[in-house]
Amino acid sequence: MKQLVNTFLAIFIVAFALMYLGSWMNKSEGYSGGNTLTIYNWGDYIEPELLKEFQEETGITVIYQTFDSNEAMLTKVEQGGTTFDVVIPSDYAIAKMREEKLLLPLDHSKLSNLGNIDPRFMDLSFDPGNEFSVPYFWGTVGIIYNPGLTEGIDFSSWDSLWDSRLKNKILLVDGAREVMGMALNSLHYSVNDQNEQHLQQALSKLNTLSPNVKAIVGDEIKMLLANEEAAVGIVWSGDASEIMDENDKLDYVVPEEGSNKWFDNMVIPRTAANVEGAHQFINFMLRPDVAAKNADYVGYSSPNLPALALLPEETSGDTRFYPPAELTDRLEVYDNLGKKMLAHYNELFLKFKMHK
C-alpha cells in the first residue's frame, strides 16, 4: 500500500514539476498573455522567414497552425473552442463565414498598406467593400499539359479535352466545383449556373469525357504530373507553377471560354483574442517587400501591385500566372451557392465519378 501511494505521489510530483517547467518555458518564450498571435493558414503557404521578421519588428510571438481544406478550417472556427487571430480561407468559405457571422469587420484605418492591392481584386462578390477580408493570393483553374505526350493538341479551349487522342490521359482534381465548373464553361455557361437543365447538360457532357479520364485525385496530382504519369491535368494555377518548377516540360493554359478565378484572403474571426495584433499582421503582409518575398516562396500570384515590380521579370511577366485584365475580367469567382445547391453540385459530381 505504502509503495502504491508513494509511487503515485511521485508521479504526480513529476507531472506537476514538468507542468511548471512547461509554463515557465512558455512565459520565457512569450507564448502567453496578450503578446501572441495565432495564425491559421494552409500548409506551406507562407515564407517562414516572414514570421520571424514580424516577430522581431513587433515583439508579438506568432503561433502558426495549418489546415488542409476550407471545410476543416470552418469546422474548427465554427466550433469556437479555439482562438485564431488571423485565418486565410478561400472566397466561397469567406462568403459562408460572413453569412454565419463568424468574422470581425476590418478597421481600414489600421491597414495603411491596403492601397497596394490591385483594384481589380478589391470589392469582389464574396465580400463587397472588403469589409471583412484582404486578398492574400489569387489564381485560376486551368489545364496543365505535357506537349511531349499530347501530339500537339491545342489546349486553349476546354473542348480540346474531349479529343479522342487523349484516351486515359487526363487527371482531374477532386473538387465538385472545379470539375462541374469546367463542364459548364465548356458549354459556355457560368461556373455558378443554377439552371437544372444546364447542370444536367454539363453532367452528360462530363460523362462523355470519362474514357479520357485516367483518375480523379487529390494533392497527389502534383506528383503524378511532375513524374509524367499522365499527360494532362485540370489544376489550380498555384499547383501548376509548383509542378512546372519540378518539371519544366509542362505548360499551363487558361481556356478561352472562361474559368474560375479564386482568392485566398486574410480575415479575422470573431473569436480572435488579439485583434490589434491581427491588424498589424495583415498590414505587414500587405507591404510590397513582404508580399514579394512571400510570392517568391509560395509561387502563387500576388495581388499586390508594387510587389510585382520587386519580383523577377520572368515571374511577374508570365501571363500564364499574371494574366492580363481582359482575361481576368472574363473569369468568374465562385458564388456561395447555398447548402442545397452545393449538395446538388456534389451529387452530380458523384454521379460522374460513379459513371467513371
Added chain:
Amino acid sequence: MRKQNRFAHLYLVLVFAVLYAPIFYLMYYSFNSGGTMHGFEGFTLDYYREVIQDTRLIIIVINTLVIALLSSSIATLIAIVGALAIQRIRSRRGKNSLLSLNNVLIVSPDVIIGASFLILFTIAGVKLGFVSVLLSHVAFSVPIAVLMILPHLQEMSPTLTDAARDLGASRRDVLTKVILPIIKPGIFSGFFMALTYSLDDFAVTFFVTGNGYSTLSVEIYSRARQGVSLSINALSTMIFLFTILLVVGYYFLTRRKSRPAAVSESVAEVGVPR
C-alpha cells in the same frame, strides 16, 4: 531437434529485424546532412541541435509527458474504484453487462470517441486545450486500466478477505492491507498501458487540441504535411533511446529484487504464514 531450434531462432531474428528496421532506418537518417531520407551525404548533428533549440517543440514534448502521466494516474485511480465495484456486483448478468460496456469503449474507434468529445466539449462550453485533452485521455484510459486490474481481483481468493475480517481488520484495513497489495501488479500494468495509450494517441487528441496547445502526435502529423523534416527523426531517436533506457533500468531494478520475495511480500504484510 537442434536443427529445429536453430530455425526458430532464425525466425525470431527475422521478426525482430522487421519490427526494428524502420526505427533504425529513421535513426540512421537523422544524422544525414543531405536533408532528405534518400541518399546519405554526410554525418551531422544539426538536427539534434535544431530540436534542442526549438522551444516550441520541447514545450510540446513536455505537454505530452504531463498529459500522459496525469491522465494515466487519474485513470488508474478511477479504474481501481471501478474494478472493485464491478467485482462486488453479485448478479452475473449485471457484472457481465458492465464488463461488456467497458469492453465496447476499448474497441470503439478512436475517431468516433474523439468526435464525440469535441461535440461534448462544445456543448459544455469547455475551451479546447489542456483541460479538454486531459479529460478525454482520462476517459479513454479508464476502461483499459479496469481491464488490467480486474483479473487480479478475480484471482484473489475470497477467503483472504474473510480471514482478514475474522482477525478483526476494519473495512479500511481489508482494502489497504489485503486487496490493494494483492492487485498491485494489475494496478501498475494498468498504469503503464494507460501511459502508452496516452503517449501515442492521435485520433482522439486531434479533435480536442486547440488554442496553440498541442501534443507530439498531432504536431508531427501537421508538420508531416509539408514533408517530414529530419528534426522529427532526431526527436524520435531521442525519445526511442530514452524509452530503451527506461526499459533497461526497469529490468535491472526487478532483477535486484528476487522474484519470490516480491510475491510473498503482499502475503507477509497481512501476516499469513506461507
